[in-house]
Amino acid sequence: MSAVRQRPAAAPPVPFRSELRRGTGPWAALALVLVLAPALIQKADQWQGSWGETQFLLHAATTVLGGPLAVAAGCWQGGRERRRGLDDLRATAGRGPLAQLLVSAVPVAVWAAAAQLLVAVGALAATWPYASAGGPRPEAVAGDAAFLASMTLIGHVGGLLAPWRGAAPVLAGCAYAVLAGHQYTDSGTARLLSPLGPAWGHGTAPVPWQPLASAALTGGLAAGAVLAYAARRRLSALLPLALSAAAAGVLLHGGDGMWRPSPLADRQVCDTSLRPQVCVSALHPGLLPEVRSALAGLHERLDGVGNLPVRFEDRSGAPGPDEAELPMLTPFGGSAVRGRLTDPGQYAWEAAAALAPDNHGCGDGGAFARNAPVDGVVTDWLADDPGRAAMEQYLLDIAEERGDRERTARIAADRAARARLDRMPADERRAWLTRYFAGVDSCDPKDVPAL
Numbered sequence: 001m002s003a004v005r006q007r008p009a010a011a012p013p014v015p016f017r018s019e020l021r022r023g024t025g026p027w028a029a030l031a032l033v034l035v036l037a038p039a040l041i042q043k044a045d046q047w048q049g050s051w052g053e054t055q056f057l058l059h060a061a062t063t064v065l066g067g068p069l070a071v072a073a074g075c076w077q078g079g080r081e082r083r084r085g086l087d088d089l090r091a092t093a094g095r096g097p098l099a100q101l102l103v104s105a106v107p108v109a110v111w112a113a114a115a116q117l118l119v120a121v122g123a124l125a126a127t128w129p130y131a132s133a134g135g136p137r138p139e140a141v142a143g144d145a146a147f148l149a150s151m152t153l154i155g156h157v158g159g160l161l162a163p164w165r166g167a168a169p170v171l172a173g174c175a176y177a178v179l180a181g182h183q184y185t186d187s188g189t190a191r192l193l194s195p196l197g198p199a200w201g202h203g204t205a206p207v208p209w210q211p212l213a214s215a216a217l218t219g220g221l222a223a224g225a226v227l228a229y230a231a232r233r234r235l236s237a238l239l240p241l242a243l244s245a246a247a248a249g250v251l252l253h254g255g256d257g258m259w260r261p262s263p264l265a266d267r268q269v270c271d272t273s274l275r276p277q278v279c280v281s282a283l284h285p286g287l288l289p290e291v292r293s294a295l296a297g298l299h300e301r302l303d304g305v306g307n308l309p310v311r312f313e314d315r316s317g318a319p320g321p322d323e324a325e326l327p328m329l330t331p332f333g334g335s336a337v338r339g340r341l342t343d344p345g346q347y348a349w350e351a352a353a354a355l356a357p358d359n360h361g362c363g364d365g366g367a368f369a370r371n372a373p374v375d376g377v378v379t380d381w382l383a384d385d386p387g388r389a390a391m392e393q394y395l396l397d398i399a400e401e402r403g404d405r406e407r408t409a410r411i412a413a414d415r416a417a418r419a420r421l422d423r424m425p426a427d428e429r430r431a432w433l434t435r436y437f438a439g440v441d442s443c444d445p446k447d448v449p450a451l
Contacts, residue, residue, distance in 0.1 A: 023104075024080070025111030028073035032115035032148070035069055036061050040123055046333040047123075049130040049284065050202045052262070053332060055140050058123050062116055062144040063196045064180050067151050070112045072172035074152035077108050078159025079167060098230040105156040105226070109149035116145045130339040132286025133264055143211030147195055150215070150222035151175070157225040192251050192258075193217065202330050203265040203283055210258045213247045220244025266315060274299050276324060277311035286339055287329055294344035298352055298383045304430045307437035312351060324354045345383075352383035357440045373410070374448050377417040378436060417451050 039061045040047070047053040120141045158171050179196060191198055195214055200206055223240035231237065251258070267282035271292055278295060280288045295312075302308060310322040319325045327350040329336045341347050356375045380388060392411060399407040421429065432449055439447030 020107040024077040025107040029111040029115035036119045045337045048338050051134045052202045054127040068172040068175040070148045070151035071155035071175040072168040074155025075159035075168040075171045078156035079163035101230040109152040112148040112152045113145040140211045143215040146215040150218040153222040157229050213250045216247035276309045280314045290341050294347045306434040348383040349385045352379045
């Protein structure tokens with residue numbers, strides 16, 4: 001009889017693979033996604049449309065919210081064996097303490113980094129259809145992922161030292177205080193060394209090596225903690241700690257120079273076919289068609305009018321000679337959301353108001369040193385304020401109830417002036433507006449043509 005063929009013995013389970021598939025790691029990754037994703041979605045109006053804002057808010061959420069959660073996950077994993085009373089059994093295992101620690105800790109670190117990368121890819125993909133300039137910063141994403149992995153290792157060592165079940169939330173609270181605390185102090189050192197760092201976003205970003213140096217600082221501390229706890233030669237912990245100290249020195253030497261404005265921040269993208277020209281920042285050139293469309297009615301009414309500014313500009317600081325300031329488009333979430341103006345009518349009215357005089361230097365009377373009612377009439381005629389009619393009627397009703405004849409007469413005069421300007425023949429109105437804009441910088445009421 002032929003010998004009975006025996007089945008090959010099943011391969012022994014690989015501890016690392018088991019931990020990776022069924023340990024704390026998958027649950028930690030799920031918790032990180034459920035914390036980071038809603039935090040970003042809640043503020044989507046503010047970051048969709050800007051690579052800088054997207055990556056700053058992603059970085060801030062990863063640091064302030066993800067960091068403490070990663071510490072807690074690592075701490076829970078680290079204290080698991082000691083809570084189960086397996087210390088003696090682990091001491092008899094063939095692997096050394098360091099190998100045992102890494103087999104248990106690294107899967108959680110891998111899952112934490114993977115969760116951050118998943119959220120980052122989702123956020124960057126959500127920004128891509130609306131961002132019209134610049135691009136993502138891969139080194140910042142890599143630095144955030146490495147930071148979370150390091151925090152799990154630090155938490156793991158904390159769990160080995162304090163296997164109490166309440167250690168995880170306590171350590172998470174301490175991590176939050178450290179990571180977010182520098183925002184409430186004026187310490188430049190804490191601000192530069194903190195993983196959170198100074199605020200950066202639309203128009204400003206760190207130099208490419210800053211996220212990597214920050215990740216090296218945290219990673220060196222994590223590796224040092226692991227080696228100090230589990231390595232046979234505890235002095236080997238000095239090497240990663242030296243790396244961490246070197247990274248800290250680089251960050252301190254870099255100072256505020258590590259955060260630099262984008263080269264696009266001072267550039268303008270203009271439509272020169274209009275008068276005045278319309279220019280938007282080169283950081284968001286995709287908004288130029290939106291702005292041009294919103295101002296179409298304003299340009300139509302200014303057609304043929306002389307003494308106008310050369311352009312509407314969109315940059316920080318006061319407008320230059322022959323320029324008018326475009327209403328603010330940033331920070332996103334106000335005038336603009338996802339590449340669209342939220343209220344084109346209001347935006348057009350604010351642009352028309354920018355053509356009116358800024359007479360703060362006209363003495364104590366300010367704008368009233370000249371014929372301020374005429375300025376308001378011109379602004380309202382060029383681009384009617386969507387809420388002006390309702391507000392004007394509301395104020396008129398109140399004035400009539402109180403018997404305020406002065407305010408009632410003023411509102412009636414404004415209405416009559418707008419009606420006169422609207423009834424003027426086109427040529428006469430263009431000539432009148434040309435005279436009006438000729439004296440727009442004057443503080444003398446005599447330079448304002450009668451209406």
